[in-house]
Amino acid sequence: MARNKYHKQCEFCEAKATYIDYKNIKALIPFTTKYSKIVPKYYSGVCLRHQKMLARAIKRARFMALITFVK
């Protein structure tokens, strides 16, 4: 599989993250596209567990006007 060829471990797993903070914009913005959409996990290589946490954090940050909904 092509995906396995370029497979790398999820960055949050490497950091052993148990929670992704919605206030930590620095960590969230790299996982958004230039139109501020959430990057799918097959591009970013984030595991499912952390992708769900990420999505929740990004949505919270959007609501509090820390990140734009649409650019």
Place this chain on the structure above:
Amino acid sequence: MTSNEELGKYELMLILMPDLSSDDTKKELKKVKKLIKDSTGEIYHEDIWDIRDLAYTIKKQDKGYYIIYYFTLEEPRNLVEMEKELLLNNIILRHMVVKSPKGYELKKLSDLEYTEGDRRTHRVDKDSGSKSGTEVKKVQKPKDEVKTEEVAPKIVKEEKKKDLKEKKEEKEEEAPKEEKKTMDISDLDSQLESLLDDPDINIKL
């Protein structure tokens, strides 16, 4: 009463109107603190982000006063009524209550803020881990800019003063003083050139 470990920890993020005076914001925040206390809450930390740009306009405001309260609640049922009152307050643009996870460590604002270039240097801010060297550099850069900016206006003032002096001296027509002035002016020129050579400063002539 349950023991402290069992109490749920929450965090409340507020965005207030930016154009209030500091007294008014304090009053408003006192009200919110009372609200939390009335609903059997206890604030153990507060984090002030101050006025910052919103990512999009809310109620025709481009900026907002951010503040975060970290508190424990004995009876989580009271949250519903608490949020109702927060919604009714016109001065609060947005609010959000989030249950903070177990073992959550408080972070400083400087660790969280995003600056351009983060996307390239490193992506994941590792959980309360060691800070990379890039962050330190970022902190230092703005300081230098501030210093240079402070220097520039002073020189302008000096120039103005000298202009005034020159006019006076032209009237007096005294030779020795003029020599001193020329020396000063040459010094100024060298200073200005060094400033202009700085790549960090953009001065449009």
